Amino acid sequence: MSKFNRAGRFATSPVRGVRGGTxxxxxxxxxRDAKSELFVLAVANMVGEQTFYETADDRDARFRTLVGEVALTDPAWLTRMIGWLRGDAGMRSASVVAAAEAVMSRLCASLDGGNRQLIDAALRRADEPGELLAYWTGRYGRGIPKPVKRGIGDAVRRLYDERSLAKYDSGTSRSAPRRSEDRSSGTSSRRFRFGDVLELTHPKPASAVQGDLFKHAIDRRHDRDEAVPASLKVLRARAELLELPVAxxxxxxxxxGAVERLKAAGMTWESVAGWLQGPLDAPVWEALIPSMGYFALLRNLRNFDRAGVSDEAAERVAERLVSxxxxxxxxxxxxxxAYRAVSSDRWARPLSRALDASLAHVPSLxxxxxxxxxxxxxxxxxQSERSQLSYADTAAVFGTGLALRAERADLVEFGSTHRRIEVRRGDxxxxxxxxxxxxxxxxxxxxVRAHYRGHDRVVIVTxxxxxxGHRGADPTAGVPAKVPVYTWNLVGYRHGHGPxxxxxxxTFAGLSDHGFAMIPLLERGRDAPWPF
Incomplete structure (x- = not known):
């Protein structure tokens, strides 16, 4: 007789919460247990950012404490989480902090093994080895342990190439101040260029060309007037462009062939703006648009309008945004x-269609x-000082997307009162x-009490x-035990509202639509694992 695989068994999910606290x-x-609390916090933690109920310092301290605890008990799980957090979840700062704090916790406990891998897991972009060094030295001083150096060195071998040097290793004219405030630790920290990272970590180059690149990065860091090696074709092409008179x-x-020449020299639209030493006008934007990446197009819609790009160029941008x-x-x-940032009506329809298409991973329940x-x-x-979007905006986007794709849905907004939002397929x-x-x-x-009417499931984005003090504080208690309730936590506070x-x-967490795929998984009676 089957003991587990039988009708009526409840599937399990990884975020565990039981009654306790307020x-x-x-x-x-x-x-929640430490892993659950850490996961829910990590996918919403912008680092150094205040939320409604937590100061930035308190939030970051809680994050560091949880990371340190889990690092001692399950470093393999934490390494996977950090890699997923940086990759799929796209949380750069939280990944850097988690890796650094995990290794410090383990070093303080005299634990070897896996520390190098924790560091490497957090680094996916060529400017991030310097970010991690800045965080470490800003918080723990100039002494850098071997596992940190080696983990950074592993990432450097993967990430440092000619184009990344051109994009992220700012020279004197574009560099930030030599010392900057580290908001996550409250201390002042150095800004590390590629040459600094190389001299501190001593990675072995993966090839002869990368060896030439490493030497060149160190030379330029120290303002040595050395010619760009012949093997570094991108940087030599860039040097030729820089020699052109500004006029x-x-x-x-x-x-x-102008755009092809710029591309061969590793010139992004940002570097072209600095190279021209003046604004990007319509002819320049229209030349650059075909080679720009998707996100670069999306973030520059307002700049396209300000420069007065043609309707034909705008139509090509719109087509790429949707497709x-x-x-x-x-x-x-x-x-x-992007929709709220632009004033031109020509972007409204393509942005609307693109948003709808981006919700392709939301299941049709x-x-x-x-x-x-x-x-x-x-x-x-x-969600951060630089963002104009609130958690309420995020909740509305995902709640609406789920409602529009569902077979039949009742969409409700709530606070101290509540009301139904009418939606129809195709909206x-x-x-x-x-x-x-x-x-x-x-x-x-x-x-929940006012709107639950025998539904097959309840989803709460909150x-x-x-x-x-109000009656029935646990919102899940008002739904029969046989009906699943899915809570989507967007902020990551310590205590949840239900089991x-x-x-x-x-309970699930984060700002990505992929997590909604767990709903049909659980409803098929399958246990939902961590997403990494």
Whole structure:
């Protein structure tokens, strides 16, 4: 007789929460084990950024403590999480901090093995070895342990090439101040260029060409007037462009093959702007647009309008935005941000279509689904100082996307009050998001009780910080045990609003649409593992 694989067995999910503690609003809370709390926090932690209920210092300290604890008990799990966090989740700063703090925790406990791999897992872009060194020295001083050096060296061998040197190793004219404030540690830290990283970590080059590159990076760091080695063809082509008189550089765009020449020299649109020593006008943008990457196009829509690019060029950009959305790995919120940043109407329809296409990973759920989107005051905090988008915006985008793809869905916004948002198949996510409002406090359970009518599942997109004192604080208690409730935590606070991990109650986290794929997995009775 089968003991486990039989009807009626509840599938499990990795984020575990049981009754204990309170939410920041004093409501009954559910504590999570260290791995669960770390995961929920990591995928929302921008590092050095304040949230509604936590100061930046308190949030970062909690993150460091959790990383240090898990590093001692399960470094292999943590290495996988850091790699996933940097890769699939796209969390650069959190990955760097997690790797550094994990290794420090293990070194303090005299634990060897795996430390080098923790460092390497966090580094995916050529400027990040310098970022990690800046964080380490800013927090722990100039002494750099061997595992940190070796892990950085492994990443350098993978990441340092001619184009990365051209893009990320700023020279004197474009460099940031030699010392900058490290917000995550509250200390002043050096800015490390490629040559600094190489001299501190001494990686062995993977090839003779990379050896020439390493030597050249060190020479230029020390302002040695050495010729670019013949083997470094990209940098030699770049040097030739830099020798052109400034007055002649803009004329280059009227000649055949100008863009190909710039590309061969590793010149991105950012470096072209500095090279021209003046604004990018319409002819320059129109020459660059065909070779620009997807995200570069998306972030420059307002610049295209300011420069006055032609309608024909704008149409080509619009076509690429729509056709490339599904495979771009650009998060859906980026389209909402771009939509709000532009003033021209010519981008509204392509951005709307691109956002809809970017939600291709959101499953089409069968049956009836109740989707509740948190629009309480705490959700209207922006995700970082540089972002204009709030957690409420993110919740509305994903809640709407899930509703539009579901077979039958009731979409509800809630706070201290609640109301239904009408959606019909074929509606635009961007236009639907504009119908949401701001609704005060967090009475999640009241919204569930008011709108649950025998649905096949309930999805709640929220920060989980329910108010104290209102009846039935656990919102999952108002749904029959046989009906699954999926909580999507967007902010990563310590205590959740209900149980999680089993018995048809599950919590997920992060800003990516891929996680919604766990819903049909669990409903097929299969246990959902960590996403890494």
């Amino acid at each position: 939410t920041h609003e004093g409501g009954p809370g559910h504590a 002649e550089r803009r004329e280059l765009f009227s000649r055949p 490339g959305a599904a495979g771009s790995r650009v998060l859906p919120m980026r389209y909402l941000s 069968g049956g009836r689904t109740l989707i509740l989107v948190d629009r309480s005051g705490s959700m209207f905090f922006t 635009s996510v961007l236009k639907t998001v504009e119908r949401f409002g701001s609704l005060g406090g967090t009475e999640t359970a009241a919204a 920060d989980e910080q329910v108010w104290a 999680s991990g089993t018995a048809n109650r599950h």
